[in-house]
């Protein structure tokens with residue numbers, strides 16, 4: 001079940017299975033999108049019954065993504081590699097980045113064919129944004145895919161986004177996986193990462209959520225500790241305020257500790273220092 005068929009990078013012709021709940025489409029449903037099927041909505045509703053805080057988690061996560069992308073663009077980074085980008089919805093990375101810099105380039109990568117197909121439709125005339133269907137657990141294939149290698153110049157800074165993805169990947173070595181992308185990047189590049197953690201969620205809620213995940217195309221959900229998530233930033237210098245609950249990462253308005261805990265995830269932005 002955990003093995004996937006090989007994915008053709010840069011192809012959007014993958015099989016669409018409407019009957020197996022899919023996290024990209026469930027996430028779209030939580031964000032108010034319409035790119036989801038009955039099986040996705042049923043699983044999403046089951047998830048909300050076992051863990052009502054999931055809806056807030058989704059919005060807090062998406063808002064963190066927006067703030068972090070804006071900050072990277074304002075810091076002068078004009079290339080983005082979005083790993084596990086999801087179905088294009090509100091507040092897409094290219095929209096946020098291009099508000100700051102109209103010439104910003106964004107390479108979206110997702111394994112879900114509908115996510116990639118929708119992105120292709122949305123981006124039909126867009127020369128600076130690509131969508132590639134690939135498995136982010138295979139960094140060599142992702143980096144070699146034309147949608148990535150022909151759009152992004154890794155001799156210049158790139159922001160790698162791993163937002164709400166490493167916790168659902170069935171991979172033995174998430175730290176090594178992040179490092180493989182880091183090693184392709186030059187000094188001044190960024191890592192934007194968020195990852196599920198147990199902050200304001202009970203053991204029963206975590207187990208209930210995991211049971212729902214088992215019925216989806218990404219059957220594992222792994223929460224990790226602050227220390228385990230921090231390890232993923234190996235080689236990066238964390239920007240202030242460091243690795244904190246996602247809602248507390250440079251919020252537009254001050255947030256209470258209670259609200260921050262409802263992030264049930266830690267998030268940070270790290271920068272690769274100049275080598276000297």
Ligand code: SAM
Nearest residue numbers: 024027084085086110111112134135136163164
């Ligand atoms: N990063 C977006 C965000 O934070 O708003 C979307 C997060 S969504 C929870 C996770 C996404 O990862 C889904 O779109 C899913 O299809 C994608 N995904 C899951 N496993 C993947 C894999 N092995 N390779 C590429 N994408 C994957």
